[in-house]
Amino acid sequence: MDKLINLFVSSGIYQIQWGQAVMIVVGLGLLFLAIKKNFEPLLLVPIGFGGILANIPEAGLAFSAVENALHLGKPELIAQIGQALGIDSVDPKVIKQAYASASHSAHNAAAAVAMDGGFNNGMLYNFYLVAIASGAAPLIIFMGVGAMTDFGPLLANPKTLFLGAAAQFGIFATVLGAVGLTALGLMEFSIQDAAAIGIIGGADGPTAIYVASLLAPQLLGAIAVSAYSYMALVPMIQPPIMRALTTPEERKLAMTQLRPVSKTEKIMFPLVLLILVAMLLPDAAPLLGMFCFGNLMRECGVVERLSDTAQNALINIVTIFLGLSVGSKLSADKFLDINTLGILGLGIIAFGIGTACGVLMAKLMNKFSSTPINPLIGSAGVSAVPMAARVSNKIGLEANPQNFLLMHAMGPNVAGVIGSAVAAGVMIKFVG
Amino acid sequence: MDKLINLFVSSGIYQIQWGQAVMIVVGLGLLFLAIKKNFEPLLLVPIGFGGILANIPEAGLAFSAVENALHLGKPELIAQIGQALGIDSVDPKVIKQAYASASHSAHNAAAAVAMDGGFNNGMLYNFYLVAIASGAAPLIIFMGVGAMTDFGPLLANPKTLFLGAAAQFGIFATVLGAVGLTALGLMEFSIQDAAAIGIIGGADGPTAIYVASLLAPQLLGAIAVSAYSYMALVPMIQPPIMRALTTPEERKLAMTQLRPVSKTEKIMFPLVLLILVAMLLPDAAPLLGMFCFGNLMRECGVVERLSDTAQNALINIVTIFLGLSVGSKLSADKFLDINTLGILGLGIIAFGIGTACGVLMAKLMNKFSSTPINPLIGSAGVSAVPMAARVSNKIGLEANPQNFLLMHAMGPNVAGVIGSAVAAGVMIKFVG
């Protein structure tokens, strides 16, 4: 009879907290958006599912051994964990906070006490450690993205790199927005948090996850969900801004055909970019280094089997675990916070400002350029490859059914990837 | 000359122990069964080969740094390891036992001493740590199995879930058998051991390995070998039981055709199952969570590339290392034990009882059901997907050459997978 009661008392129905129930619904909502609305399903299906798993009551899948011990352990064990962290309290909440900000050694000492007490890391927590805390998963995905990227259109018209630069203004404006909200007392973001939130405006999932894991791991869930959701919403967010900032004549502007680009140029480009990174911004070296490596494997033509694997088996495997790991950060205590709303609000502003700056930069460049530049390709500078370029193309076709902008927009589109990785490096350098 | 002697003294021929030679022959026997008799070769080839590797004399491939140090180290080092484990003895056997039951911290302390002394974990031991001790490999394989599973037949006839429930009686009867053997003084199984042995009756490899790794790691080799061997023997074990418990008339019974199942139902099912697990049995959440995740990736239709990878590259990679890791538990000192015989004997009883209970349950349901239920599909409830369903079909065709039961038997067959994962969760909850 004890066992039956025990079974019921430790069952989800008895133990579920309001927040967990809400987050399970949020997880189902993400799955709905991913499956029925095609919101970046490759990431949002694992993230949404991981979010549900993370909120299963009593399972502790998203928690470390220490967190599980603080939740389920006996008072003596909890007190021992407190001692390992060098504090006197026996209040699990106080100990949890100390654990979150503990040094590497204190962290390990607490973990040893918890494991001696029979508690273990949850499955999703282990996935998180291996995939994200190590930094590996976003970098490997970025390598795969590099192996999928064709820099041909960019090489044919390198000026479009400026569009990729301009669109990063969304990132930094959002940083300012985040510190502004904090200054107004509405939210509580540190400068690190603000920087990590800003990167949402880079419209580049792996970069956002990489930066968030370094600068603001506690916000990682909200930042990743926000980044991928808005990337999926690019076809809704961008067109009104693009139409508002351009005249019909500008939108009709036809661009001159792109010159062919030789194989050698394509092989050289990732190396040129790598050298520039090496000379100017070592903090962007992991991100852009792996990206360039992927692209070199693609273009060099002698390692097709490695390039294929980087674009398929490897990136798929890593995506599954990256998504589940991000989902582990959707546990109620981390996600259901007023800051999450702030992040969602700021994220969309970042996209809007980035789009606007890209378009305005394109208008400016068109004034000074010898060859015409259709301002619509500016919006593609936010990256969100290849969706933003497709949006440029679509709005262009509405104005002039003979005007195919897709290839022209691919230049700023991939430039935006480089731009946001550079911005990420600056963030890590200054506030990391 | 010293070197020559040294080479010979440390060679396998000089050092081999009787048990190792026997286990190498057992490993060759498993390879023979796998290759020539088609006994679950995907698992038994790596397990058999790993078993041979684990028994190479002096190579220590299956041993931890501490075990290797205890075997080959100098007396001072062995004494130091004893001290790290908090015991005074210098007898390697005593120290080894203390090491096996040491706390996490003592374990690490002993490992540090051994590594300072120049000893390292063997290759297979490292594979075991990463693949099985972490829990990752069985869960990833279960995800892949989920991505390969079609719940259509089950959804068309949900009542067949009861058959999957009934067949789990084999599991619990075996638990009772194991404790009975211990009560009689024939074997020495703890309740944890008994639970892990019982799971063999679930006829589900990854579930058995997952449960054994949590409850009785020292029996893992025998349990996994037993589970996969008997799964391969399903076409021999089940038919006589099925024939004994049914009349020819019952076996001729034709079932009504299954209704078509919509895409949406298939997408919803893994989520319904997940929610139920979350509410009722959090301890089954890792297993069934990953299984449902795999199935959702399969059915949702928007992440084909992830689903493909989960079903191919990823599951294959993990299978290789899972098999070798299981093989590492076939070292003579762990496997050549009277308990292993008990496990082999109990395993086949579990299969038999599960089969019988499934058939009897189907007969019972047929009495109360509005639509006819052929009792032969009951035996498929033990899982062993898809072999058990094929056996149902074959015996059905013998009785009535027009009666194709395969799709009807797939319902209880996949229900059996869910049933044994639920049983696994109960075991982990109560005795874990």
Place this chain on the structure above:
Amino acid sequence: MDKLINLFVSSGIYQIQWGQAVMIVVGLGLLFLAIKKNFEPLLLVPIGFGGILANIPEAGLAFSAVENALHLGKPELIAQIGQALGIDSVDPKVIKQAYASASHSAHNAAAAVAMDGGFNNGMLYNFYLVAIASGAAPLIIFMGVGAMTDFGPLLANPKTLFLGAAAQFGIFATVLGAVGLTALGLMEFSIQDAAAIGIIGGADGPTAIYVASLLAPQLLGAIAVSAYSYMALVPMIQPPIMRALTTPEERKLAMTQLRPVSKTEKIMFPLVLLILVAMLLPDAAPLLGMFCFGNLMRECGVVERLSDTAQNALINIVTIFLGLSVGSKLSADKFLDINTLGILGLGIIAFGIGTACGVLMAKLMNKFSSTPINPLIGSAGVSAVPMAARVSNKIGLEANPQNFLLMHAMGPNVAGVIGSAVAAGVMIKFVG
């Protein structure tokens, strides 16, 4: 303004050291050889790129947390690291040396201090730990090589194993060369270093990396670069030696057609080899065990999906990380050393001697053999599969356009793989 100065002061341009610049050029040179000259591109592209990444100033990608702390940390932190290593000095160089030779525990203690101080392992260093220091990557690649190897020609003519034995003389002659150079005071190689360098003569990349990681990790970069470069140069290195040691008549010698080999023989061979390794040389068990496992998966015919994965997705993934990890050892402070020149020089000598011994052995065997043996197939005994066999074939065709030696040369070619793995085992046994 501080920030701007800070940005510039920590940029690559300001901080780059001469050695790093040189090594970036060396990395570009390796990429050039790989891409334009087809020098083993599957390995040299990742190695070359990893070499560039490892030398990005201030990024510390190839360094451990301790090394990064010693380079960038404050004096107090550096002193603490020194204490953790048990030395009194505050000189980073002294501490670095102590760290390099520290015991496992001291190593961990120093790492804990560095991480508490906010420093982390670089990305490439982590790749190195997981891929090479664990021993996993070369072994997994060797498994894949086993799954790609057809022992048919060897089984049809087992005597060609002697050619694979003779060609290993290059390995041991090189060991003698290395200790000779040290005795002459020109270089400073320990016997471990000499053994690791000798293995270059085995013409087998994963074996060389495995041995170097165990015996001389600080030389791993130079050894791997040397091994793969010379393997690519086999078509240049071997022909003059082969022509010098044979008469035109000998080169024209036609060999009798190989007998067909049955499936069962092919399945049995990896098991026979494994048993022999188990009995005679446990230290070669990891290498040859994984090799035999791969080959058994290939030949047994019941685990095609595992065999496919071992030959494709898995080996490709591991190759990417192995290459980058080897590249991490091309950091200027490790590579730009007079010893590297010695390794490059000795490596080519090893190839030459191995080739010569193979040819001479073939001439000798031809004297005593009942069936004719063309001496040209002897050179294939160095391995470098399948390039060396192709060279034998080509030189043979020059002498006699009707004489196709390719299949005959595949026997010694794969025998060379076994031979150098055995030699590796002996090295590990005696000086490991």
Place this chain on the structure above:
Amino acid sequence: MNSSNLINEGLALMGFGMGFVFVFLTLLVVMTTLMSRLVNRFLPEPVPVPAKPRAAAAPAAGAGDQEQLVAVISAAIRQYRSRHKQ
């Protein structure tokens, strides 16, 4: 542990275990049947979703999706916080 204790443990495990397995799978039968009925009533015979190329599918998302996303999540947070006032 003496042997009768062990047997008792085994019997308890069997009783609870089989009981729980049946309860669980019975609930699963109920919920699955319910789900199927709901799906077939409210989302009847859905036009088989062909794996549309994503480019085409994505813009098909209704215009209100973004408001919806923020609205749903903010409602969730509001409700959560109203319960957890500190």
Place this chain on the structure above:
Amino acid sequence: MNSSNLINEGLALMGFGMGFVFVFLTLLVVMTTLMSRLVNRFLPEPVPVPAKPRAAAAPAAGAGDQEQLVAVISAAIRQYRSRHKQ
């Protein structure tokens, strides 16, 4: 280590190493040849095993397989334990 010692070590390594490589590969030649002869005598020209679909192949396993499995392993364990009586 002084240099003549080092050279001696190198020479010893060469001697033992090459010796061992030859011994090992000679034994491999012998065992391989023997294995091939045995295979070709007792399992001559096996009907090329086409990768049969597993469903078909599995039931082909002889009826005695399960007894065989248990018998072989129990014989092994018995023999082992008879030697290792404590």
Place this chain on the structure above:
Amino acid sequence: MNSSNLINEGLALMGFGMGFVFVFLTLLVVMTTLMSRLVNRFLPEPVPVPAKPRAAAAPAAGAGDQEQLVAVISAAIRQYRSRHKQ
């Protein structure tokens, strides 16, 4: 950190950040343009390298490759060591 400090930090990050992004991408434009010109002048319209089977491609390597390899690396090392005389 008080709020005006935080805002200042944000402004500084924006200024430096956007500045750096523009400087970086401007340099990339310059270097890419330069690279393209050099490639098109000195390696014009390279015969499209079809992924030749490696067997064919490898022997095509010039006979001097090995000397070249050693020469390049030894030059590098010499130069390095001449600077770093201890």
